[in-house]
Amino acid sequence: MASENDYINYEMQKRTEPLLGVVIHNDASELNANEWREVLINAPEERYVQGIAHYYIDRNGQWQAIDTENIAWHTANQIGNEQYLGYEVLESLSSTDEEFLLNEQETFRVIASDMIDYNLEPNRDTVKLHLEFSETECPHRSFEIHTNWKTTVDGIPDEWVINDLKDYFISQIKQYMLN
Template identity: 35%
Template sequence: MEHIYSDFYKQPVKITERKPDVLGVVLHDDAENYQAKDYIDWLKKRITNHELEKGWACVYVDMHTCYWFHPSEYTEWHCGNTFANTHYIGIERCQSKINGVLNDKAFMRNEEASFKIAALLLKKYQLPVNRQTVRLHKEFFETECPARAWSIHLGNVKTNQENIEKLKDYFIERIKSYDNYSSEKTLDIIG
């Protein structure tokens, strides 16, 4: 997987303040057809147009690329919820538009890449992989996100705590499968 880093990794000036602490990750589905590399220009336009308040995550992932937009220890605007933004790392899974450019099988390869990144981030911050550290956007904000994953893994079921936990348990199982994926070298790539 190719890892690309924005200029925020090279410069001392960051968009936001440091998070008081990192409690885990939030897995998002972007509901777009964009690849991770497409977010490079997309986010540059948001900066140019002074539109970052519309939202952004730490990292954008597809099966080939991981675009690290902003260092993970800094507050993001990914959940529409202050607590989540200041305590959780946003992982945006790309090309998740339902009936978009990817069929379900192809999207699940992007999803697997996001699980690897989640495993690395949780290991970096020495956090366990559980229901408190692996979160869904819809736990913090009224949204369908992660809509594509919800559709694939749960079908057309209503949003309730039981179904949220079912999807989280699937994510947790997949993230745990990458527990041995990390080494000192792989942890060095984490933004």
């Protein structure tokens, strides 16, 4: 699927506060970008309130659900929603590790482009994880693969584990910013 900019059929509020960074999510589903588009593009507001990110990304493509100038409801937290862009790494429940890693890489590429556009430097303040804003296991699959922390068994990770994953994400995003 090529990048789509046919946003959801609902007008999200424009961001009035400065953009502070990005939040990386794992979607906790088996859906790819095309399937998420079908589920969300004409969904009712009640569905969006449950959570919706700016981007849905897999190794075969991406769907941008919301313009980056608008707020998304992706962190269950006012600052996270209003001042951070949300990126869903897809197929966290259905892909092999190799496929999921490719989905992550595509996500890092998109994030790098947006960080360049918004003049943001990848660091621990600008690159956040969903669980830093609300009580969740997200990004569960990324934790498992990169830190061997299983949020379903081990619970919310310690700060050093969170920073370990963030440092990996930051290094990957920086690589795409250099190219």
